[in-house]
Amino acid sequence: MTTSNRGRYLDYWARCETGPICFKKQFDTDVYWKNLTEITKKYNIVYDPNTPVPVDDEVLDRLWNAAVEFVLACGVLCVDTERLIKFTEDEIIEGLANLPTEVVWGEDKDSITIKHRGFEDYDSGKNPVFTVGRLSGPVSQDVYDAVCLGYAKEPLIDIVQFQGAVAEIMGVPIKPSSPFEMLAEMQRTAIVKDVLRRAGRPGFPDQGSTPVTLRAEMCALMAGMRRGDARHAYIMPHMCTDYDQMCRALVWHTAGCSVWSIGEAFIGSIPGGPATSAVNCLAELIVITLLYEPENLGVWADDGLYFSNSSRQALFVNNYAAAAYMKHTCAPSLWGGVAIATAKITSKEYFWEFAAGAISSTVLGLGANGGSGAQSAQVNHVSPLGARFAAEVGRAVGKAKLTRRQANEFLNQIIPKYQPYIDNRTLHTIGGGSFAEAYDLVRVEPKEEYLKIYQEVKDELKQMGLAI
């Protein structure tokens, strides 16, 4: 890590007390929406459903200019003080120019160094740049250890969001701000660290942000959290923040740990359609960088009316926003593509969703994701095999040295395999059992019948021409 702007975020945070007053409703309609629609139109940003992976760099330049202008016009609303944090153009340009060019996640021999990577660059390290194991949503106590161990055992995963949430501790519901939430976080951290030791990866990075409150999250420090781990600080939907998020960035940076964050867009709701959502998502990446300077940053666009991270629209927003950010900064690679699947883990659709994400991410020089299914909403729909699959797809993309045009050809064959079920809002019902049915809980290995589904998708990818 070479340089950093972190000291400057204190100045930006202080603007919560001095910036122009702006009430939330006025912000949402008169400031946010008005500027977003006008600027998107001005720069002629349009949704191109047939090109989910950007191939035209001039489009990315226009998207970048639109997002910068939007940040300047809109600012970020601090909802606690109802004042705007405004930035100057110099602050944006100089801040981004002074970003670290590489970051380290994890510790000692389990650490990984993430550097900047260009599009279609397959010779500057492994492909994909990294793979995130997603472990989010409700997980039951009886399989918790096995689920975590399953992820820790996967050699192709570089970092895990160990974010499974149990519902109770000692039979008591875990409510935010209660001592039980603190106890649950201590228990979660202890299990994760024990599992990682057993897997021989004690310094492996954990980016699980499970509790709601910061004080519960901080309990991880008393239960074995390490400096190589990361916790979140968000921009709230959309272009909003509060003191709690700033406290999170302050705590984790001061503790010497990492901060992770996401540029979001809930397409179809507040940020409008895919074009305006892409501008929003990129703008959020920029302001997150200025306000929190996370070491671990990604994109997270979803369909706002049916929670799906893998739809054609969501892929468009994620891919264009992340690509424009990478093209115009020297930042270490973001994670992109599909973070969570909509289908249940025991379905072919689940693997297809991650295939679309991993192809997009790898060709754009981003990190890939895999693991969580069923919208992170159904109990135990988490699968280390999904993360392994995403990494394998990324490796195959790297070996084939796919161009962005070829990546689009693959995506245009893959997306139709699950998009109809997003359109009729049934994708979350597709598939069978959860982790307990998919995995042998004694050996913590996927069962034969589950491997068969995974293999079928790999075989079909081969038939499409990807040598996986």
Add this chain to the structure above:
Amino acid sequence: MSKQEEILVKLRNSISNFDRDAAKQTGKEVLENNVDPVAAIRTMAEAINELGRKFESQEIYLPELVMASDAMKSVIKILEPQMLKTGQKMEKLGTVVIGTVKGDIHSLGKDIVGTLLMAAGFDVKDLGVDVSPSRFIEEAEDMSADIIACSALMSTTVSVQKDVIEFLKAQGFRDTYKVLVGGGVVSRDYAEVIGADGYGMTANEAIGVAKKLLGKQ
């Protein structure tokens, strides 16, 4: 086209174009030209319903629906005194208090459902996020509400939906209000287990359920 019809068309257009200033101006013209306020409100409700459909098909987006709802509310404010004088009443499907439960600050799903309920013709009070079970009940009492709608996104906050129902039972109000639940990890099964009256997987489903609960569908 008569002057009155002209004004109603203008009113409809102002709502369809999310134009609060034009709507307010036209609201004044409704009064000045003795246009039936109930017909004016019905016209606006039709325009809002159409926008609700357009929202679902992504022809318009949430900020626009919010602006249109605000425009309609501002006209109703202008027409209300006249309606009170003449003893006319607004047609509404029912009254809903809506919020995200205690401990949970996710507002998007709640905002969408609240706005669509309003567009469908419900009187809606949005309590915001991090709302305690007691506050849901107090506000429902104050508003003489028909429905309490509780949103929860997280596995650690869904149990507060159950608390709302238990608090209602403890206060002897369980039969006074219908309880509608929804949110990321909430399922139909869970809604049944906790004894909720209705569950919506999507915002549109929630609107249909709310209507059904009040026998309006």
